[in-house]
Amino acid sequence: MKIAYKYLLPAFFLLALGSCKKSFLDVNTSPNSPVDVPPRTLLPNAEVALGFTNGNELGKVAALLMQYNAGIAGSQAGAYDQWNIGSLDNQWSNELYTNTINNLGIIVQKTEGTSPAYAGVAKLQLAYAFSMATDLWGDVPYSQAAQGLDENGFLKYPQPRFDAQQDIYLGNASLAIKSLFNLVREGIADINSPSILKPASDDIVYNGDLSKWTRLGYSLLMKFALQVSNKAPDTTRAVINDIVTNNRPFINDVNGTLDFNVPFSKANPNPYYLQDIGGTIPNTQLLSTRFYNLERNLNDTIRLSKFYNRPTGVYVTYDNGSPFAAPLPISSRSQYGTYVLGATRSGEAPIRLVTAFRNYFILAEAALRFGVTGDANTYYQNGIKASMISTGMTATEISNYFAANPTIVTLTGTTDQKLQQIILQKYIASVGNAIESYNDYRRTGYPVLQAPTVTAGDDPNIFPWRFPYTVQEGTSNPNQPNPRPKTNVKVWWQ
Numbered sequence: 372m373k374i375a376y377k378y379l380l381p382a383f384f385l386l387a388l389g390s391c392k393k394s395f396l397d398v399n400t401s402p403n404s405p406v407d408v409p410p411r412t413l414l415p416n417a418e419v420a421l422g423f424t425n426g427n428e429l430g431k432v433a434a435l436l437m438q439y440n441a442g443i444a445g446s447q448a449g450a451y452d453q454w455n456i457g458s459l460d461n462q463w464s465n466e467l468y469t470n471t472i473n474n475l476g477i478i479v480q481k482t483e484g485t486s487p488a489y490a491g492v493a494k495l496q497l498a499y500a501f502s503m504a505t506d507l508w509g510d511v512p513y514s515q516a517a518q519g520l521d522e523n524g525f526l527k528y529p530q531p532r533f534d535a536q537q538d539i540y541l542g543n544a545s546l547a548i549k550s551l552f553n554l555v556r557e558g559i560a561d562i563n564s565p566s567i568l569k570p571a572s573d574d575i576v577y578n579g580d581l582s583k584w585t586r587l588g589y590s591l592l593m594k595f596a597l598q599v600s601n602k603a604p605d606t607t608r609a610v611i612n613d614i615v616t617n618n619r620p621f622i623n624d625v626n627g628t629l630d631f632n633v634p635f636s637k638a639n640p641n642p643y644y645l646q647d648i649g650g651t652i653p654n655t656q657l658l659s660t661r662f663y664n665l666e667r668n669l670n671d672t673i674r675l676s677k678f679y680n681r682p683t684g685v686y687v688t689y690d691n692g693s694p695f696a697a698p699l700p701i702s703s704r705s706q707y708g709t710y711v712l713g714a715t716r717s718g719e720a721p722i723r724l725v726t727a728f729r730n731y732f733i734l735a736e737a738a739l740r741f742g743v744t745g746d747a748n749t750y751y752q753n754g755i756k757a758s759m760i761s762t763g764m765t766a767t768e769i770s771n772y773f774a775a776n777p778t779i780v781t782l783t784g785t786t787d788q789k790l791q792q793i794i795l796q797k798y799i800a801s802v803g804n805a806i807e808s809y810n811d812y813r814r815t816g817y818p819v820l821q822a823p824t825v826t827a828g829d830d831p832n833i834f835p836w837r838f839p840y841t842v843q844e845g846t847s848n849p850n851q852p853n854p855r856p857k858t859n860v861k862v863w864w865q
Contacts, residue, residue, distance in 0.1 A: 372640050373841065382845065386739050387777060391853045404526075406635055407483075408477075408558060409447070409845050410478045410481055410486070410489045410568070410571070410573075410784065411483050411568075411570075411573040411768065412426065413474050413478050413572060414478060414489070414492070414493070414570060414573050415573050415574070415752075416470075416474065417470075417471060417474045417475050417478065417493070417496065417619070417742060418496070418574070418575055418633055418677050419575070419633060419639075420466065420470040420474065421475075421496055421499065421500055421589035421633060421636070421720035422633025422641075422644055422721070422724065423466065423633075423641075423722070424462065424466040424467050424471050424500070424503070424805075425503065425722055425724060425804065426641055426643055426722045426803070427462065427642035427643040427646075428459060428461075428462045428466075429459065429462050429466075429467075429503070429507065429806060429838075430642070430643075430804065430805055430806055431448065431451065431642075432451045432459070432838070433450060433654075433805035433806045434656075434674045434805035435451040435452040435656065435691075435809045436451070436454070436692050436805075436809060436835060437451075437798070437805045437809055437812060437820070438659045438661045438823075439658075439659060439660070439662050439664055439805055439808075439818055440452075440656040440657065440659055440662075441656065441657060441659040441660065441661075441688070441689040441691045441692075441693065442655060442656045442689060442691075443654075443655050443657070443689065444693060444694050444697070444698040445694065446652070446655035446656075447655065448655040448656040448828070449634040449655070452656075452691055452692055452823055452833070452837050453525055453692045453823055453825050453826050453827045453828065454826050454827060454828035454829075454830075454831065454858070455827040455828040456828060456835060456838055456839055456858065457839070458839065458841045458842040458843070459838060459841060460841045460842060460843040461842070463504075463841045463843070463844060464841070464843055464844065465728035466506055467500065467503070468504075468512070468516065469502045469845070470558050471496075472497060472500050472501065472504075472516055472517045473516075473517050474516025475493040475494075475497045475500065475517065476493075476497065476516070476518065476519065477517075477519070478490065478492075478493035479493045479497070479517075479578060479682075480519050481603050481793060482568070483561070484584050485566075485567045485568075485777050485815050486566045486567045486568035486569070486749070486764065487561035487562075487564045487565075487566050488561065488562055488564070488566035488568070488569040488570065488581060489568060489569070489570060490558075490560035490561045490585050491557070491558040491559065491560070491561030491563075491564075491581075491584065491588075491670050492558070492574065492581075492842035493558075493559040493561065493569055494554055494555070494557055494561060495555060495559075495562075495587055495588050495591060496593055497517065497554065497558075498551050498554045498555045498558065498595075498727070499541065499591060499724065501513055501516075501551060501554075501804060502551060502591075502595065502598070503785040504648055505536045505540070506806070506809075506862070507806070507809075507837065507838045507861075508808050508837060508838050508840060509531045509837050509856065509860075509862045510534060510535050510536055510852060510862070511534065511536075511539070511617075512528075512532065512534070512848075512850075513534040513538075513539045513548065513612060513627055514531075514533050514547060514548045514549065514773060515527075515532050515545070516528070516530035516535075516807065517533075519854040520818050525563065529768070530558075530831070530847070530848045530849060530850055531550075531848070531850065532850050533815060533850050533851060533852060534548055535544070535863070536862055537602070537863045538550075538861075539551060539596070540552075540599050540603075540864065541599065541603060541606070551595050551607075551789075552592060552595060552610070553594070555591045555592055556588075556592075558588055559588040560639045561587070562581050562584050562585055562588070563581070563585065568813050569599055569759040575633075575634055576633060576634070577582065577631075577633060582620070583629055583800075585620055586620045586621050586623075586629055586630050587622065587725055589614050589619045589620060589621040589724050590621045590622045590631070590730055591725065592610050592611075592614065593610070593611050593614060593621060593730060593733050593734070593737075594612075594725070594729075594733065596610035596611050596737075597611070597733050597736060597737065597814075598810065598814065598864055599742070600741070600814070600864065601814060601864060602775060602863065602864055604741060607737065607741055608742065608743065608819060609742040610735045610740070611733075611743045612743050612744060613783075615734070615743055615744045615745060617743050621632055621725065621730060622727050622730050623726060623727055623730060623731075624727050625727055625728075625731075625753055625756050625758075625760055626727075626757075626760055627727060627728075627757065627760060627761050629724035629727065630726040630727060630728070631724045632675065632722065632723065632724070632726075632759075633721055633722045633724065635713075635717070635718055635720065635721060635722070636718075636719050637662030637715070637717040637718065637719050639718075640721075641711075641712070641713075641720055641721070641722055642720020642722075642829050643707055643712060643718070643720075643803070644707075644713075644716075644717060644718025645718065647706045647707055647712075648706070648712075648716070648718075649717075649718065649755050653771065654701050654704070654706075655705075655715075657687070657689050657697070657704040657705055657706055658679045658686060658687075658688045658689070658704075658706065659686065659688060659689070659690070659691055659797065660688040660689060660690045660691075661691060661820075661821070663675070663679075663686050663688045663705075665799075665818075666678075666799070668730075669776070669799075670772070670775065670776055670779070670781055671772070673768050673798065674709065674758070674759055674762050674764060674799070674812065675774070677708055677709055677710040677762035677763055677764070678707070678708050678710050678711065678762070678802045679705045679706065679707060679708045680699075680705055680706060680707070680708040680709075680716065681702070681705060682702055682703055682705070683703045686705045687703045687704050687705050688705060689704075690823075690824055691823040691824065692822070692823020692824040692825040693823075693824050693825070693826065694825050700714070703805070707803075709763070709767070710761070710762045710763065710802065710803065711802060713801045722803070722804070723761070723803055723804055724804065726757070726761065727757045728753075728754045728755075728757035728758040728761060728797075728800050729753075729754070729756035729797065729800065729801065729807065731750045731751070731753040731757060731799070732750070732751070732754040732793055732794075732797035734745075734747075734750040734752060735747045735750035735751040735782075735793045736790060736793050737750075737788055738750060738793075739782075739790060739793065740786065740790065745788060747782060747789065747793075748781060748782045750794070751780075751782055751792070751793055752773075752780055752781075753782055754793075754796060754797065755796050755800070756769055757800075758796070758799070759761045759772070760801035761800075768842045783858035786839065791817050791818075791819075794812075794817035794818060795817060796815070798809060798811065798812075811860065813836055813861070813865050814864065814865060820834070827828065828858060829857040829858040829859060830857060830858060830859040833858075833859040833860035835859075836858060836859060836860060836861045836862060836865065837856065837858055837860065837861075837862050838853060838858070839857070839858055840855040840856075
C-alpha cells in the first residue's frame, strides 16, 4: 500500500490483463505530477474494476473452495481446490485497493461538496468493496484507506491501520471508524441530495438512474445486516425490519431488471471467460462432481444446463482435491455455461453482485430466524423463481419444476432444517458469485461440504475460514497482523 494513487486505464486494457497473477498496473506513478482524471472517467472504470475483482482470482478461489468447480491437480486451481490459497498480492494491492477502492475514494473526494450524487454512488460501491475485503481477510485497512494525497502528493496514510472487522461493520467512535452501515446510509443520502453533476451514460451499470442506486443501498444494508447476525442479531432484526415495514426501495424484481450487474462483452470479456477459456492459463478447472450430483439429486437439470455446458452431450466432471489426471480430451469437459459466460460463451455475461434472488433468500432467512415481517416460504419461493428466471428458464419450465418438486420448493421441518433449505438454494443460485456462498457457508455451516480428496495449505484438517494475508503488504505495512492469523482462524462474524 506504499504507493501513490494510480488511475485505472480504460476498461478494455484492464480486462485484457485477464487473470494474470501480475498486473501491468503494478507500477509506480510519480506522486508529484498526478493526473487529474474527472469522475465521469473514473466511474465506469471503477465499476468494471469492482466486478472484475469479484469474479477474477478472488472469485475463482471461492468457487473452488465452495465446490462449484474442481481444480485440476498440478495447476494453481488445483492448489486452491486443496485449500492451498497462497498470497494473492495482485488481487489485494492492484485489483481491490488500487483499481477499485482508491479510485472510488477519489470520486468521493472530488464530488462530495458540489456533486454528491457521484459521491453517493461511489460510497455504495466502496461499502461493497470494503465488505469483500474484510469478509475474505478479516481485519483490513478501512478507515485510513482511500483517504487521498497529502499536500506533497503522497498518500495521506501510506501504511494504513488494519481495522478490526467488528469495527468495520459496526463502527468505533473512539477510533473514528464509521460503520459500513453508516457509509451506505451516507451514500443513500448523497444520492438524493441536490447535485450539480450527476452520473449519466458514464454509469455503465444503471445509466445514471439514481432510484436504482438507492435500491442498491438498501439492498446492501440487508446484506450487511445478515452478515453480522451471529454477533449482532438486534441490528439484523432492526435494519431489515425497517426496510420491509417502511417499504424502503430495494432490489426486489424477480425479473432481474434492478439487479446490480456489471456489464462485460465479447470485446471486453468477463474474468470467468479469461480463467477458463481465453486467458493465459485456461482449462485448469471444470464442473465439480459434487455440485453436479447435488443438482441431479434436486432434479435441477435445466438450471444446471445454464450454469455448465455439455460439449459431448453428457456432463464430464472432476472430483474436488483429486490427485488423478483430469478427463480427456479437454474439449469434452463441462465448464461454465451461458449463464456465467454469456449467450455465446465468450465472456459477455455480467458479474452479478447484488440481485433480487439473493435479496429474497436474505428475507427468507430474516423472517425465519429473526421474525422479520413477511412469510419465509414466500420469500424463499420468490428467490428460487428469480434465480431460475435469471438463468433463462421459461415460465413453463419454472412452473413444471415447482409442480414436480413440492418438497424442494417448500420450507418444512425445524427452523434449522428450513435454514438449510434456504442456504442450499441460495448457494445454487449464486453460481458466478461464489464469494457470497463462501460467506454464507462460514456464517451458517450450509451447504454441507465434504473435505476434498487431498488437502493442504495452512491446516489440511480445517476448512479455510479466511484468506491468508499477502506477502507484499506484510513487507511494506507494519500494521498488518504479525504473525498473521492462519486460515484455520475464524473471522469475527462467524
